[in-house]
Amino acid sequence: MILTPESRQELLDIIKGQKIVKTWDGAFCFEPHNTLFIYKDNQWKNIELCFGCKQYNHxxxxxxxxxxxxxxxxxxxxxxxxxRKQGAQWEAPKKK
Structure with a gap:
């Protein structure tokens, strides 16, 4: 999906609004189903997100x-x- 100017601002507000608190580490399955693609200065960059284990790579x-x-x-x-508000759908990794 491509974000509208309004949803892009909402995403920036979520990222900027993060507070420094005690770190929370979940289990590490890292099966990313969502990626933020950032296009700037004629280059693509990305952040891969795994909501199953709450880990990311960039x-x-x-x-x-x-x-x-x-x-x-x-x-x-x-x-x-x-x-999810933007309509993204995925399933969390299944426990074995």
Whole structure:
């Protein structure tokens, strides 16, 4: 999906609104079903998101501050709710 100017601002507000709190680490399955693609200066960069284990990976050139970005469980819930509001659908990995 391509975000509208309004939904893009909502996404930026979610990311900017994250607070530094105690880190929450979930299990690590890392099966990303969602990716943020960022096009700037004629280059594509991305952030892959796994809402199953609450982990992410990103392009090396993308300046992500790992001390602040998606550090709490609530940060992940807010971002997941944003994706679902935009119509994204996926299934969480099944436990074996």
């Amino acid at each position: 392009s090396k050139e993308l300046p992500v501050n790992r001390e602040e970005f998606l550090r709490s469980y609530q940060d992940w819930i807010n971002l997941e709710n944003f994706f």
